[in-house]
Amino acid sequence: MNKRSFVSITDYSKEKMLKILDYAAEFEANPNRDTLANKVVATLFFEPSTRTKLSFETAINRLGGKVIGFSDASTTSSSKGESLKDTIVMVSNYADLIVIRHPLDGAARYASEVADIPVINAGDGSNQHPTQTMLDLYSIKKTQGTLENLNIVMVGDLKYGRTVHSLLMAMSHFNPSFTFIAPDELKMPDEYKQFCYEKGIKYHEESELKDISNADILYMTRVQKERFQDIIEYEKVKNIYTLRNKMLDNTKPTMRVLHPLPRVNEIDTDVDANEKAYYFKQAKNGVFARQAIICDALGLI
Amino acid sequence: MLDKKKGLVVVAIENGTVIDQIPPDKLFKVVSILNLDTLDCQITVGNNLKSNKIGTKGIIKITGKYFEPSVINKIALIAPNAKLNIIKDYQVIEKRNIDIPDEINNIIRCANPKCITNNEPVETLFHVIDKENVKVKCHYCERSISQESIIMK
Numbered sequence: 001m002n003k004r005s006f007v008s009i010t011d012y013s014k015e016k017m018l019k020i021l022d023y024a025a026e027f028e029a030n031p032n033r034d035t036l037a038n039k040v041v042a043t044l045f046f047e048p049s050t051r052t053k054l055s056f057e058t059a060i061n062r063l064g065g066k067v068i069g070f071s072d073a074s075t076t077s078s079s080k081g082e083s084l085k086d087t088i089v090m091v092s093n094y095a096d097l098i099v100i101r102h103p104l105d106g107a108a109r110y111a112s113e114v115a116d117i118p119v120i121n122a123g124d125g126s127n128q129h130p131t132q133t134m135l136d137l138y139s140i141k142k143t144q145g146t147l148e149n150l151n152i153v154m155v156g157d158l159k160y161g162r163t164v165h166s167l168l169m170a171m172s173h174f175n176p177s178f179t180f181i182a183p184d185e186l187k188m189p190d191e192y193k194q195f196c197y198e199k200g201i202k203y204h205e206e207s208e209l210k211d212i213s214n215a216d217i218l219y220m221t222r223v224q225k226e227r228f229q230d231i232i233e234y235e236k237v238k239n240i241y242t243l244r245n246k247m248l249d250n251t252k253p254t255m256r257v258l259h260p261l262p263r264v265n266e267i268d269t270d271v272d273a274n275e276k277a278y279y280f281k282q283a284k285n286g287v288f289a290r291q292a293i294i295c296d297a298l299g300l301i
Numbered sequence: 302m303l304d305k306k307k308g309l310v311v312v313a314i315e316n317g318t319v320i321d322q323i324p325p326d327k328l329f330k331v332v333s334i335l336n337l338d339t340l341d342c343q344i345t346v347g348n349n350l351k352s353n354k355i356g357t358k359g360i361i362k363i364t365g366k367y368f369e370p371s372v373i374n375k376i377a378l379i380a381p382n383a384k385l386n387i388i389k390d391y392q393v394i395e396k397r398n399i400d401i402p403d404e405i406n407n408i409i410r411c412a413n414p415k416c417i418t419n420n421e422p423v424e425t426l427f428h429v430i431d432k433e434n435v436k437v438k439c440h441y442c443e444r445s446i447s448q449e450s451i452i453m454k
Contacts, residue, residue, distance in 0.1 A: 008443065084421050106417040106441025125415050127442050191445055 004297045005112040005119040009130040009166045014173040017137060023292035023301055024138050024285070031288065035300055036065030042095035043069035044087070045122070046078065047103040051261065051283070052122050052132075056099050059290040068095060085114045092117050097298055100124075118297040126162055132260055133166040135289040136219075139282040140171075143256045144216055147174040151214050155181045156221035156241055156266055158188040163260045164221060168192055178203035179215070183237040185228060209241055213250050218243070220259040220266055220279075238265070245270040258282050312345060317364040319386040319393075320376075325349050327379045328359030330453055334375050334408060335368070342366050355382075370400065375408050377401040378451055381435060401432045409437070410452045416442035425454065 006012070012020070027033075041060045045053050048071055057067050070076050078087060084107060091098060092115045100111050101122040108121035108128070123129040141147050152171060154164045158180050168178065178196065180188040180203060187205065196203045212218055223241050228234040242265055243257065256278040259267060263279065271277050295301040323331055328348045337344055343364040352358035373385060377399045387395040407424040418425045418441055426440035435448035 084417070102417075103415075104417045104420050105413055105415050105444070106411075106439065109441045110417045110421070110423055124417075125442070127444075 004299060005115075006130055006293055006297055007108045007112050007119065007121045007124075008128045009133045009170050011130070012134075012170075017134070017170065017173070020134060020289070020292045020296060021138050021141055023295065024134075024288040025142075027291040028285070028288040031062050031291065033062070034064035035295055036060060036063040036298075039065045039097070039298065040095045041065050041067055041069075041097045041099060041294070042091045043067055043071075043099045043122075044091065045069065045071045045101040046073040046076075046084075046107070047101060048072050049101050049123060052101060052129075055283070055286045056122060056131075056290055056294075059287045059294060062287070063291060063294070065294075069099075084111065088115050088119075091115075097294065099294075120293060120297055126160060128166060129162055130166060131286070131290055131293055132163050133170050134293060135282065135286040136163070136167050136258060136260070137170055138285050138289045139256075139258060139278060140217055142285065143278060144254065147171070149175050149177075150216040151177045151179070152217045152219060153179040153181060153212055153215040154188075154219045154221070155209055155243075156223045157186045157227060158182040158221070159186040160224075160227060161221045164188075164219065165192060167219065169195070172196070172199050172201055176201060179206060179212075180204070181206045181209050181241075183207060183223070183233070183241070185233060185237075186223065209243065209247070212247070212255075213252070215251060215255050218251075218255060218257045220257060220263075222262070222264055222266055242266055242268055243271055244268045245274055248274055248276050251276065312362075313391055314343075314345070314362050314364045314388055315391055317342075317362065317366050317388055318368055319363075319388060320361045320373075321358070321384045321386060322352065322355060323359035323361070323380045323383045324355065325357050325359050328361070330379050331359070331361065331376050331383070334379070334453065335372065337361070337363065340366065370397075371402070373397075374400050374402045375405075378405065378409060378435060378437075378448070379453070401429055401435065403429055405429065405437060408454060409446075410454045411439045411442060411444065412446050412450045412452060413439065413442050413444045416444065418442075 043056055053071055060067050088111045098119045099122050100108050102124050105125035105127040108124040112119035121128055121130055158164050225234050255276055257276055259279040325348050345362040348359040349357045381399055383399050385397040386393045405427040411418050427437040430436050430438050438445045
């Protein structure tokens with residue numbers, strides 16, 4: 001296994017996170033470089049994710065690296081029954097770094113163990129998507145000037161949403177206060193509340209999106225219809241969790257709205273023009289965060 | 302050695318290992334985890350015997366065989382309160398409790414059907430995150446599994 005792999009947000013210490021964020025800021029100031037000249041990066045997308053793939057490939061291209069890979073497993077030998085291990089070992093012969101997206105939980109950890117080159121997890125099923133977390137942290141630090149002592153309000157699907165779980169773990173280094181706003185069916189799982197309790201992190205839970213006047217960051221997520229066993233329950237809650245422009249009236253001037261995207265109807269389009277809407281810039285930050293993560297994985301910074 | 306008070310249901314052994322206080326519904330799991338079916342030494346298995354401590358119990362006596370702690374600790378997940386007696390010349394020379402190891406390699410199956418270990422030929426690995434309540438976390442999919450959901454391979 002290559003020690004420079006980045007599979008889970010817990011692979012990074014607090015110091016490492018801060019170092020990556022500093023480098024991301026440098027890449028933002030000067031994104032076009034030749035740091036990856038003569039490097040080949042394999043982007044192996046066993047399930048489609050256009051947004052994440054474009055972000056990674058932009059990061060690689062702006063650093064002068066070459067990209068090989070695929071965006072859909074149906075065009076590869078895995079559709080012929082080739083094991084993940086064989087695919088990874090084979091690609092390890094060709095590339096300097098693997099970026100993997102896979103529908104199965106734990107696939108990236110396994111890939112990092114069978115590959116002799118570093119592996120970056122670009123999403124393994126419902127488990128982890130650590131580069132998303134790093135770009136979330138970068139966006140928070142950039143908009144708030146700090147990561148310390150912030151009020152983070154998480155809204156929507158807090159049960160299955162891997163981005164909120166990873167963000168919670170990452171923010172736990174920085175003395176946050178959390179508000180979890182979710183319908184009963186999609187509440188923050190006990191193990192994360194227990195984690196907060198053990199770390200001495202303040203949190204409280206609400207079932208309605210109303211008082212957000214103290215929030216520094218409003219982290220919205222999509223409430224997916226298919227998560228509900230009872231469709232009537234979904235119809236009841238779907239509008240309660242929609243953010244509208246007028247709801248931002250009494251919020252802090254420095255407050256920013258984040259969303260991992262794609263957004264469906266949980267943020268009304270009338271929010272987009274508000275300066276507090278940050279989700280598209282957040283996606284742009286993903287390129288800089290990934291530039292830093294890639295260079296770190298290759299030992300270049 | 303005859304213990305008159307309890308009454309000896311299963312015959313005593315001269316040398317070897319006795320695993321006692323096994324919950325009856327776990328007895329044959331223990332047999333399978335320790336691969337006792339592949340040993341050619343003399344093995345006595347008793348189940349649903351009367352126990353003052355746990356009502357009924359299972360017991361396994363293996364003649365002429367001693368186990369490494371790392372091997373015997375494999376049963377910790379299903380029978381954490383079992384007792385191990387090392388016998389020499391019909392005497393119990395050592396009593397050991399079962400210790401839950403920090404890591405569990407390829408003994409249990411991940412409860413998450415979408416875990417890579419249930420879809421590719423991967424050896425499972427679990428980190429024990431709570432020894433008291435026997436809670437483990439899959440090394441791959443990072444899901445926590447509590448004792449009642451643990452499935453043996």
